[in-house]
Amino acid sequence: MISDLKILLVDDDKIMLFLHEMFLRKSGILNDTILCYNGLDALEYLDASTSEETAFLVLLDINMPVMNGWEFLAQVQDRPYIDRVHVVMVSSATEESEKQKALTFRQVIDYQQKPLSIETCKTIAQCDMLKPFFQDFTAK
Numbered sequence: 001m002i003s004d005l006k007i008l009l010v011d012d013d014k015i016m017l018f019l020h021e022m023f024l025r026k027s028g029i030l031n032d033t034i035l036c037y038n039g040l041d042a043l044e045y046l047d048a049s050t051s052e053e054t055a056f057l058v059l060l061d062i063n064m065p066v067m068n069g070w071e072f073l074a075q076v077q078d079r080p081y082i083d084r085v086h087v088v089m090v091s092s093a094t095e096e097s098e099k100q101k102a103l104t105f106r107q108v109i110d111y112q113q114k115p116l117s118i119e120t121c122k123t124i125a126q127c128d129m130l131k132p133f134f135q136d137f138t139a140k
Contacts, residue, residue, distance in 0.1 A: 001053065002052075002053055002054065002055045002084060003053050004032075004051070004053055004054045004055070005031050005032075005054070005055050005056070005057060005130070005133040006031065006032045006033075006034060006049075006054055006055075006056050006057070007024065007029070007031050007032065007033045007034070007056075007057045007058075007059065008033075008034045008036055008042050008045065008046075008056055008057070008058045008059065008060075009021060009033060009034070009035050009036065009059050010036040010037075010038070010039060010041070010042045010058060010059065010060045010061055010064070010069070010072070011036075011037070011059075011061040011064065011090070012037050012038055012061065012064040012065055013061070014037075016061070016114060016115060017035050017037075019115050019116070020059060020090070020115065020116050021033055021035070023115075023116050023117060023118050023120075023121050024116075024121050026118050026121075027118045027119075027121035027122050027125070028122075028125075029121055029125055029134070031057075031133070037064070037066075038064045038065060038066040038067050038068075039060070039064060039066070039067030039068060039069060039071055039072030039075070040066045040067040040072075041066075042058060042060070042072060043067065043072060043075055043076065046076070046079065046081060046085065047079070049081070052081075052084075054084065055084040055085075055086065055133070056081075056084060056085050056086065057086050057087075057088065057124075057130060058072075058085060058086070058087045058088070059087075059088050059090050059116070059124075060072060060073075060087050060088065060089055060090060061090055061091060061114075062089065062091045062093060062098065062102075063091070063092075063093075069089060069091070070101075073087065073102075073105045073107075073108070076107070077105075082107065085107050086107060086109050086127075086129050086130060087105070087107050087108045087109065088108070088109060088110040088111070088112060088124055088127075089102040089108060089110070089111045089112070090112050090113075090114055090116060091111070091112075091113070091114060092113070092114045094113070098111075099111045109127050109128075109129050109130070110123075110124060110127055112124070
């Protein structure tokens with residue numbers, strides 16, 4: 001049974017990582033947060049995670065060096081933990097086609113514009129797939 005949620009913030013912009021981590025905290029989301037600077041870092045973290053009781057919320061940027069968000073999504077498809085990975089694309093891209101492309105991946109549960117805010121963090125926490133992890137969470 002899945003009982004734990006870890007949050008991976010995946011972005012090559014250290015300032016954006018800092019802001020997003022702060023907004024998560026200020027919105028009341030106090031789960032374990034792991035910072036990754038590209039998709040490969042995130043994939044390697046997920047590959048090394050052995051607990052089948054842990055789900056992952058991946059806040060994923062699209063444009064990054066080494067491995068971008070699209071490459072990460074393609075690579076994670078064949079991993080044994082795929083059903084425990086929930087992705088929110090977090091991008092500065094404003095094209096509707098980017099959002100539509102993201103939503104073709106079954107593990108993508110939302111698409112948000114950068115930067116996140118306290119309100120968007122609260123919205124993410126209320127996604128159906130994540131509600132069980134935030135039962136005590138109240139969107140104020």
